[in-house]
Amino acid sequence: MKNIYWTLILAVTGLLLVLSVLPVGVNWALFSAVIIGLAVLTFFWRFEKKGAASKEIALIATMASFAAVSRIPFAAVMSIQPTTFIVMITGYVFGVQEGFMVGAAAALVSNFFLGQGPWTPWQMFSWGLCGASAALLGSKLKGFKLLPFTVLAFCWGYLFGWIMNLWHWVGFVYPLTLKTFTAAYMASFPFDTLHALGNIIFSFLLGKSFYQVLKRFKNKMFVSYLDQNQL
Template sequence: MARFRLPLLTALGLFVAVLALAAAFTDRHYMLLSVVLLLAALLPLFIRLERRPLQSRELVLLAVLSAIAAVSRIPFAALPSVKPVSAVVILSAYVFGAEAGFVIGAVAALVSNIYFGQGPWTPWQMFAWGMIGLTAGWLRTSWLLSKRAGLLVFGFLWGFLFGWIMNIWVIISLPDAFNWRLVAATFAASFYFDLAHALSNVFFLAVLAGGWTKVLQRFRKKYGLLQE
């Protein structure tokens, strides 16, 4: 998906810029920030519309996968940080590419928080899950994701990276002056939750990777969905 690398990088740049500006806004602006990030996530699709007709069934596919990723959080709501969302985003990006993974991850975060509650954390979750999809799509032909063990390692690492991204929001939102003890305390407090997320990613990827990936690949090949 090299021809869409620039739009993806542009969308990623907008994500980072909006998150940087978020520190200057009060919490009541989080929905506006979420909408801006949603538009940024959809930017690659808008570019694709200009370069080639985007089939309606491709939009339906992205919407369905985003909904599956979002709804998958609900059955595990009682288990902190245990959720199949990351696994669904990774496998979707593995089959359909970085563009789709980026959109699915960002939209899943926004939609799932309709149930879990919107807040100033929503834009950061959109960014984190979008990055999971983006990197999985970029690395899908690499030696790392070409092997099952590498896929599990990738999911494990992103369990921690996701938590570290959310830690940045926590540190920024705290009223205390920035200091390294605060940073250390924040990361130490999140370790259990990050580990739970990492291990759950390994579990759900191990369970879903075979059958789920084959089904998606069959749909992609049969209907020519999201071809490069």
């Protein structure tokens, strides 16, 4: 069953990419949305396949909601928001799947309240990848290392904007040339810089303490019972 699913996903993505090279009227807006949707679904599918753990589900829901809510207290101060940082630190502590799920769910849930749009799958994908990549970094390092984490957070400020630019570019710009591509990416540069700077600020101010809180919580969550004979 699992293999069929993988093959199907790869086949559909490959088919779309092959179609896009052929000189027929390619609808990039539709194709890209399908590919992004399949990517998000794949992560969800993997998450489904793992056994049901009530603590894990409650934690992911809580962190996703927290990441979405964290947009509020700072909205009054400036346009930066710690959502990316929170998704990343969760991934860093808990792992790839948790990181992706928190990012994707945070995007989906916050849009229930801010308004859904064609940007929702793209946001789910981008924030999900933020969490997943931070988790990969976390699995390589021991403990919380501020510098690598901050560098990654800084990069994600730009990467997030660059992924989000794609949907705008393929959807509403024609012709899709290097020139219009550059123009679209130049236009988003100030916003991406602000996002990246915000990520640095939050990593510096909250990184260490959030890591400790989440780590302590992770230890509390995974209690294992030993057999009496083993003691």
